[in-house]
Amino acid sequence: MISNPVLESAEFIHNHSKHVTIPDDGIVHGAAKIFEAMKKTHYDTSKWKEHPLNPKECNASTVDWIFLVDLLNFSFWSEIDIDDTGVPHPDRYRVTFHDVGYTGYWSMVAAINRALEEGIPITTPAFFASEEHLPDKEIERIFRSDTKEQVPLLQDRIRVIREAGRVLVEKFDGRFANVIAQADRSALKLVELVTSNFTSFKDEAEFCGRKVQIFKRAQILVADIWACFQNESYGEFKDIDEITMFADYRVPQALYHFHCLQYSPDLLAILDRGEMLPNGSPLEVEIRGNSIWAVELIRKRILELIKKEQEDVQEKAEKEGEAGEEERKPKMMTVNAILIDFFIWDFAKAAQLDLTLGQRPVKVHRTRSVFY
């Protein structure tokens, strides 16, 4: 059994944090609210395909699509849109696809879908590895903006595209499906294969004298494949529940809103001023590690709520006596850190105005990094 370095790191970070804490009452109330909302919306892996920009077909080329999207799934916050209320500043980086203007994470996905519709095989590793077939200038054109703000970290995006393409061609016969095959249906093994073969996924830091693993993009890559294929085919994993929340800059903002994270006055002042936090700095690691640990505590709390609910149904049925064995077994809802994370992220995007200007306003932390 492979141990999960990310969960161990998150607990270590939590136990050594000075500016970020996790209020117990916040977890109890936050878990109840999130659990109720997930039940009401029947939040499960089928939601993944509902996003207009996510593929509806799930096959080998979808695996390549997900790999490229999660290879580039980092750093979309805008230097121009400092209020970040969710009502985009007109000048912030934006990509229009099928007459809809997308900003943030979805702008990158829209640019990839636009290129595919223009007949550019941008998700094919042998193609995006090659400067001859795909010059840097062409990558720049693919991620062109409707506005004067360019996509953040464009040169880094070009660099990670080349590195990933080259590794896939040289070591995995040009297909990410071959990396999945080597993982033998283990999500943790796949995270380990990705972070050890592709440096841009090796998202770790030095904290209080030891190395800590966060692995945000490697884990969301596995999670998106699992969600798209609904635990079948390329997406079948026997240990998927070992995957943790993805430590980005949007979910911590929502966790603070749910009172599941508490920040020191100094940290709040830094966030309010929009000060940059360097990737790997103690404050940034405390935010990311405690976000992972808070979702772990929420997950455990929700599993307790599910168990309690089942016991109540069981007791009621026994009292009434008429329900047969089948009726008594309530529909078991899958809850893991992935679905809790996806739910919180979707909630954060829908409620962004409230998160930035509501009762407990807090801005996202501003770190430029290829890791998230």
Ligand SMILES: Nc1nc2c(c(CN[C@H]3C=C[C@H](O)[C@@H]3O)cn2[C@@H]2O[C@H](COP(=O)(O)O)[C@@H](O)[C@H]2O)c(=O)[nH]1
């Ligand atoms: N923790 C977590 N972080 C996530 C996602 C996603 C997109 N996943 C959805 C897509 C398909 C599935 O349905 C998922 O719901 C993007 N990000 C991160 O957010 C940031 C972008 O924020 P903004 O600038 O506001 O767009 C950036 O760090 C990006 O890496 C997630 O799900 N969880």
